[in-house]
Amino acid sequence: MLEQRELDLIAAVEHPDPHHVLGAHEDEDDLVVRVFRPDATEIAVVPGDPRLRKQPMERVHPAGLFEARFPGVSYPADGRFRYQLELRFPDGNSSVELDPYAMPPTLGDIDRHLLAEGRHWELYRVLGAHVREVDGVSGTSFAVWAPNARRVSVLGDFNHWDGRRHAMRRMGEGFWEIFIPGLGEGALYKYEIKTPEGNIAVKTDPVAQAMELRPATASRVYTSRYAFQDGDWMQERGRIDSRKKPLTIYEVHAGSWRRVPGEGPPYEGGMRWMTYRELADHLVEYVAELGFTHIELMPVMEHPFDGSWGYQVAGYFAPTSRFGDPDDLRYFIDRCHQRGIGVILDWTPAHFPKDAWALGRFDGTALYEHLDPRLGEHREWNTYIFNYGRHEVRNFLVANALYWLDEFHIDGLRVDAVASMLYLDYAAQGGDWVPNRYGGRENIEAIDFIRELSNRVHERCPGAILCAEESTAWPSVTHATYVGGLGFDFKWNMGWMHDTLDFFKHEPIHRAFHYHQLTFGLIYAFSEKFLLPLSHDEVVHLKRALLSKMPGDYWQMLANLRALYGYMWAxxxxxxxxxxxxxxxxAEWSEKTELDWGLLSVPEHAGLKRLVTELNALYKKYPAMYELDDEHHGFRWIDCTDHMQTVISFIRYGDGAGDQMSPSGTHVVFIGNFTPVPRHPYxxxxxxxxxxxxxxxxxxxQYGGSGVGNLGRVEVEDVPSHGFPQSIVLSLPPLGVLWLVPEQDAPG
Structure with a gap:
């Protein structure tokens, strides 16, 4: 016989292991079935064994606890007494259901062991909600990590959001589990958590693979049925060295690239977002036409606030429902691969929002974040910072990265806000931070996490790339972890970006005094494997669009922008x-509207698009433009001292160049004139x-320029110059950039 105390705990929905009380159990010489259904007036047990008769249940606790006894019946040898419940409700309706508390646990010992160690790299396969079959019964299993909770229940549209109905069992190590028979795909759910203080918190599932469209916040049971058709792409990706290959990325905010007119709300100008599948038809073909090798999507993980652009994530494993379901995103990525385009996702493991229904204070305690606000809060962004010192949190984040790489076949992650992870005093005011155990400002736990992330990604997903959005002088960001580096494949070159844009903002007459901003970056250009970004961050928050940053009249603005692109690609x-x-x-970019596509009806803007297309084509055509990006012998200045005329010139060498002075070295010559004055002879x-x-x-x-140039070809003269025994004389166009290749090297 159970003690009354256990019955009271069930009635109060506070029992840590309701399966110990509810369901079928041996009781001396009898078999007893207990059911807690506060919403039912009558219940009967219908055994699966035809030799046993239906047994009405007796209410043994006024809160709604029922019990039925089968005298002299032994528990089956296979460990399960199979039965159904016939229920009648106050409104006269009735139903026949299977009992969740008759089902065995779905969270196995090995999974629990790996989860407890913080080394379950596929935790998304066992935590969260999963439609499956258990002992021949179809249903959905739920599992969640909430080690400090007094009780966890599954709420949903299937139980009228009643937390008394599906209380979960604590499995040890802080994980809670339940299997609900008959529950299938599409069900909406959350977790109701009783905190250590006895308060009730209702939370979305941290490992949910789908969620409702904002402003609704429920998780959704989802099963992928998508079959990728990109086997050749994935196999080839695993064989390439991304450092030696061309990499040009088109960064996209999926909700504002292009919209569909006439189908949206008035406050969005009657425009609706394109779906993932519509983007697969339109965006993928557009990027293929432009010639970019990759699309980078700003975060597509579920987020509540449009204005965060996806950088304040509430559902780390759920693609945002704004544009369709998760298989629609898989279709988009598959289409990219079939067109020869890789996909990179922005990813935000640095911080997460404080929304009460999401990760923050998940079980009533600082679970994913630090309790001390000096460690656990990013005051500038009003977000929580992940606690990288907790192995379960590191496991959550590493498994999340692998989830997108494994389950969605993405080709890389751009890791946002790395600097804020590396430094304990990042954006801290005064003494509002806590030094590490050695008294320094480095976040040792975050560094360990980043290295573990890099090792796991490169070990499990060959060819996938990790890009660091990192703006400081932290050393060896792109060096291997075994030599003390962080293990990223590429680092955003924020210094180049700031210097270059600042140079181009100056009126040409003043550029002679800022010439060093073009040349300084080459001092450190080969210390890391750099990526040159002109990203969304540079065209928002009153920074102006790239074209609007350029000085001069309309013609000069466009000429400056063309010169910037010619210089950047070289x-x-x-x-x-x-x-x-x-x-x-x-105009500055806004997430609330689409790009100004009408500009393409203006010849000069159509010419700019044509230039970007040609830059991508030439970049891929000449290996010297990408093979030795991070090696000093792939670059040589011709002249970096002509500041008075604001002209720079240099050479890019290919992998087989050998001696830079050798006349046989494959190379491309670059020269840029950054004033509106044509230069001839030069x-x-x-x-x-x-x-x-x-x-x-x-x-x-054809690009919208004035046509000053060299008629496509120049002869070499036996006149020594710049350390070479021969030279060429050029006409330099105003605000123009030239690329030249030896005639004998030019592909047909």
Missing amino acids: HPGKKLLFMGGEIGQF RIGVPRRGAYLEVLNTDAV
Whole structure:
């Protein structure tokens, strides 16, 4: 016989292991079935064994606890007494159900062991909600980590959001579990958690794989049925060295690239978002036409606030429902791969929002974050900071990264706000931070997490890339972890971006005094594997669009922007351009509306788009433009001292260049004139005799320029210059950039 205390705990929904009381159990020589259903007036047990008769249940506790006895019946040898429940309710309705408390646990010992160790790299397969079959019964299993909770229940539309109905059992190590028979895909649910203080918190599932469309916040039971068709792409990806390959990225905010007119709400101008599948039809073809190698999506993880652009994530395992369901996103990625385009996702393991229904204070305690606000809160962003010193939290984040790589076949992650992870005093005011155990400002636990992330990603997902959005002088960000680095594949070169944009903002007459902003970056350009970003961050918050940053009249603004792109694509480092940069938007980007596509009806803006397309094509055509991005012998200045005329010139060498002075070295010559004054004659030394072809001129008429140039070809003269025994004489276009290649090296 159970003690009254246990019955009272069930009635109060406070029993840590309700399966110990509810369901079928042996009681001396009898078999007893107990059911807690406060919403029922009558219940009967219908045994699966036809030799046993239906047994009405007796109410043994006024709160709604029922019991039925089968005298002299032994518990079955297979460990399960099979039965159904016939229930009648106060409104006269009735139902026949299977009992969740008759089901065995779905969280196995090995999974629990790995979860407790913080080394379950596929925790998303066991935590969260999963439709499955247990002992021949179809239903949904739920499992969640809430070690300090007094009780956890599953709420949903299937139980009228009543936390008394499906209280979970505590499995040890702080994990809670229940299997609900008959529950299938599409069900909405949350967890009701009784905190250590006895308060009730209602939370979304941290490992939910789908969620409701904001402003609703429930998790949704979801099962993927998508079959990828990108086997060749994935196999080839695992064989390549991304450092030696072209990498040009088109950064996209999925909700504002293009919208569908006439189908949206008035406050959105009657425009609705494109779905993932519509983006697969339109965005993928557009990017293929432009020639970018990758699309980078700003965070598509579920987030409540549109204005966060996805950087304040509430559902780390759930693609946002704004654009469709998770398999629609899989379809988009598959289509990208079939068109030869990789996909990178922005990912935010640095911080998360304080919404009461999400991760923050999940079980009533600081579970995913630090309790001390000096460690656990980012005051500037009003968010919580992950507690990287807790192995369960590190496991959650590493498994999340692997989830997107494994389950969605993405090709890389751009890790946001890395600097805020590395430094304990990042954006802290005065003494509002806590030093590490050695008295320093470095976040040792975050560094360990980043290295573990890098090791696991590169071990399990060959060819996948990790990009760090990191703005400080932290050393060895892209060096291997075994030599003390952080293990990223690429680092955003924020210094180059700030210096270059600042240089181009100056009126050309003043640029001679800021010439160093073009040349300084080459001092450190080969210390890391850099990516050159002109990202969304540079065209919001009153920073103005790229075109609007440029000085001068309308013609000069466009010429400056063309010169910027010509210089950027020639500079060592991979490339990233935010959407709209290719059409020369005047307005700052806003997540509330689509890009200004009408600009493409203006010849000059259509010419700018044509230039970006040609830059991508030439970049991929000449290996010297990408093979030695992070190696000093892939670059040589011709002249970095002509500040008075504001002209710079340099050479990019390919992998087989050998000695830079050798006339046989494959290379591309770059020269930029960053004033509106044409320069002729202008002599520069070159490595090769014969002739050079002008393969790019940003001032060409087809791009919207004035057409000043060299008629596509220049002869080499035996006149020493810039340390070379021969040279060429050029006409430099105003605010123009030239690319030249030896005639004998030019592919057909």
